[in-house]
Amino acid sequence: MFKKILIANRGEIACRVIKTARQMGIKTVAVYSDADADARHVKLADEAFRLGPPAPRESYLKADLILEIAQRTGAEAVHPGYGFLSENETFAEACAAAGVVFIGPPASAIAAMGSKSAAKTLMEKADVPLVPGYHGDNQDAAFLQAEADRMGYPVLIKASAGGGGKGMKIVEKSEDFAGQLASAKREAAASFGDDMVLVEKYLTKPRHIEIQVFGDTHGEAVYLFERDCSVQRRHQKVLEEAPAPGLSPALRAQIGEAAVRAAKAVGYVGAGTVEFIFDTLSDAFYFMEMNTRLQVEHPVTEMITGLDLVEWQLRVASGEPLPRRQDELRIEGHAFEARVYAEDPARDFLPQIGRLAHMRQPQESAHVRVDTGVTSGDEISPWYDPMIAKLIVWDENRDRALDRLSSALAEYEVVGLDTNLDFLGQLASHPAFRAAELDTGFIVRYRDTLIPPPAAVSNETLALAALAELALLEGKSEAARQRVKDADSPWWQVDGWRLNQDNRHALHFRHGETEHAVMAHYRDTGYLLEIGEAQIAAHGTLTEGQLHATLDGYRLSASVVRDGNTLTLVRNGHNIALTPFNPLLAGLEAVEAGGGLTAPMPGTVVAVHVKAGDQVEKGTPLVILEAMKMEHTILAPQAGRVAEVFFQKGEQVKEGAALLEITSD
Ligand code: ADP
Ligand code: ADP
Ligand code: MG
Secondary structure, eight states: OOSEEEEOOOHHHHHHHHHHHHHTTOEEEEEEEGGGTTOHHHHHSSEEEEEESSSGGGTTTOHHHHHHHHHHHTOOEEEOOSSTTTTOHHHHHHHHHHTOEESSSOHHHHHHHHSHHHHHHHHHHTTOOBOSEEOSSOOOHHHHHHHHHHHOSSEEEEETTOOTTTTEEEEOSGGGHHHHHHHHHHHHHHHHSOOOEEEEEOOSSEEEEEEEEEEOTTSOEEEEEEEEEEEEETTEEEEEEESOTTOOHHHHHHHHHHHHHHHHHTTOOEEEEEEEEEETTTTEEEEEEEEOSOOTTHHHHHHHHTOOHHHHHHHHHTTOOOSSOGGGOOOOSEEEEEEEESEEGGGTTEEOOEEOOEEEOOOOOSSEEEEESOOTTOEEOTTSOOEEEEEEEEESSHHHHHHHHHHHHHHOEEESSOOSHHHHHHHHTOHHHHTTOOOTTHHHHTHHHHSOOOOOOOHHHHHHHHHHHHHHHHHHHHHHHHHOOOTTOGGGTTTOOOTTTSSEEEEEEEETTEEEEEEEEEETTEEEEEETTEEEEEEEEEETTEEEEEETTEEEEEEEEEETTEEEEEETTEEEEEEEOOHHHHTTOOOOOSSEEEOSSSEEEEEEOOOTTOEEOTTOEEEEEEETTEEEEEEOSSSEEEEEEOOOTTOEEOTTOEEEEEEOO
């Protein structure tokens, strides 16, 4: 076994690998970019080396530098994690040439599966069923369109080199093909440096079922059952589970054996995943692609098999045979993984960046596991994937595991940026999800119930917010009184605060567009809060961000986080953000209205469709921005004339930067 390994990755997966290495007595070397100098994976590793600036090209993709560090530190092997260099055959070859073990398949297997197009050709030969489509070399736009017309719409255009749901476009009708092809090729070139695409029939009600396979250097291969990853947004997995509900043992064995055939066809070694698309209308399954690495969702397989897949990777990479034979592998219970992302589900899951002002994770146990690369106070930067953590739960059966998931999600607290936690909570408790009515259209179908409009602020919430504000004001006035007994002290002036003078205090909160007022009257044992018509007897304590309150005899608690002007209350996994304000000053807060169209996030302008003087209709595409490996099209919010375009193709823009100006006629 190795004595020391280098982990050529970051975030949760780097931490995950370090954990197993440590258990096995293997020393670890981390690498980091400037954005990650204080990251959790750097702190967990035995040694750490700087790679360079934050951009992946200048850090985590610097194959030569990473190999140099491996040699310098005496690391015998490199674990690539997922993403970055994990499916880079040149890197795998360079490792071999440098005498460093690449913890993954041989370069030839990566190459064989690296292009979805080439992989499909290969699988066809190994008798693995394929989705009908065109996956050849001819990239002529007219030819591809003719192929699409022939197979019938809808079709799916995919980047052959694609991954992470990027570079994939659904085309509903022939007229849209050319535009979608151009966009897919642009995204593919930008993300993968290769604009080759394939076209296949788009199945309208499929499930995503994938098989975990493992091969060793002695020619053996096994499958560790399946994962159902049908719950996706933008073709990217959000919630995964194992085993796949309703899959018969016979079909399980059939797909498992097809996956092992696929692995053996390319001389596979190590952990890999063969992805299938399962047509619920015909019960047929088709090969989609093989991911030649450890998958993000591998923990659900670990939970149902009781195995450590990173340990298997390390054993196999050091030349040991597979720890178990096929007939020694069993499924026990049911597991879910929920990916906690910094994103705004209400804005089409737009990735969010910013500081995790507050984060509290669910208590880990035999049933609950949290894999993360960040801690409270860390930044989610625009440079990498906006995943905050993976929450994994296990129990004896699906229903109980789902209950575990709901309660663990309710314990999760993240303040500082938008997350999909509420959304995941809605998913976990959705009746159709509980009934395992799964297909990849699930999120779109139930969007309105999964992303309910923000609820109105309840009186209970306002009472809690008022208690939190009063605790702050009392703290300030107490501190102020002790420091300066001087009438000039700001605490005596800011908002007319007079302790024990007029015996009451007015508080104002803004929630979105709505304003709320709470009048607090001082009582011997706390306050009487007047909120509209309601009166609530309230008292409470606020210590270290935990508010313990009693409202009309009802005891409840909440986490309270102040971040800038925002006061966030977190209860049962739900955040309510309120902005306390002073109505006397409110008139001074000028609000920028204007017709400016701004960048929703930092990114690169990849296309500008209009120029000054152009007449546009509401909904006309104006500018395409690429950020976090996704394209965002900025549409005209109203009809008008383009007055000025502030950026050109290729330019970088900051979040909130005005991109162009439109004057309405
Ligand atoms: P999975 O099927 O396990 O979700 P994905 O194909 O979605 O795998 O990608 C795995 C992870 O790797 C994702 O977090 C994705 O953002 C990241 N990733 C995919 N492609 C790249 C790439 N070219 N560079 C860096 N990260 C990538
Ligand atoms: P990636 O490399 O980005 O993971 P995949 O080929 O694995 O790309 O596809 C990602 C997702 O897109 C699948 O999980 C599935 O939801 C959807 N998808 C892929 N191919 C098809 C298809 N032919 N019909 C319908 N959905 C598809
Ligand atoms: Mg895939």
